[in-house]
Amino acid sequence: MYNITIIIPIYNAEKYLRELLESIVHQTMDFRTIQVIMVDDYSKDNSTKIMDEYEEKYDNIIGIKLEKNHKVAGTARNEGLKRAEGKYIMFADADDFFIEDACE
Numbered sequence: 136m137y138n139i140t141i142i143i144p145i146y147n148a149e150k151y152l153r154e155l156l157e158s159i160v161h162q163t164m165d166f167r168t169i170q171v172i173m174v175d176d177y178s179k180d181n182s183t184k185i186m187d188e189y190e191e192k193y194d195n196i197i198g199i200k201l202e203k204n205h206k207v208a209g210t211a212r213n214e215g216l217k218r219a220e221g222k223y224i225m226f227a228d229a230d231d232f233f234i235e236d237a238c239e
Contacts, residue, residue, distance in 0.1 A: 162239075
């Protein structure tokens with residue numbers, strides 16, 4: 136079980152997504168105790184390629200790709216909640232970033 140699950144709804148976020156993910160990977164809290172669930176709401180840019188890259192690199196990062204655009208982040212958040220294994224849940228938007236001790 137993870138201490139924290141961070142759920143990130145994604146839609147056309149390639150410009151910011153990598154910065155957010157790097158800010159999560161470099162938390163002062165042990166990253167292995169953090170689960171990251173990215174839910175792509177049918178992006179048309181390279182967001183899914185970035186998702187795939189991080190999912191392949193880290194065992195605790197999951198990427199979910201929705202089959203159609205739902206136009207609201209709530210659908211993506213709910214999909215992420217279905218897979219969440221953390222004791223605590225955090226949400227982030229793809230254009231956010233975390234300060235280094237945010238998960239503490």
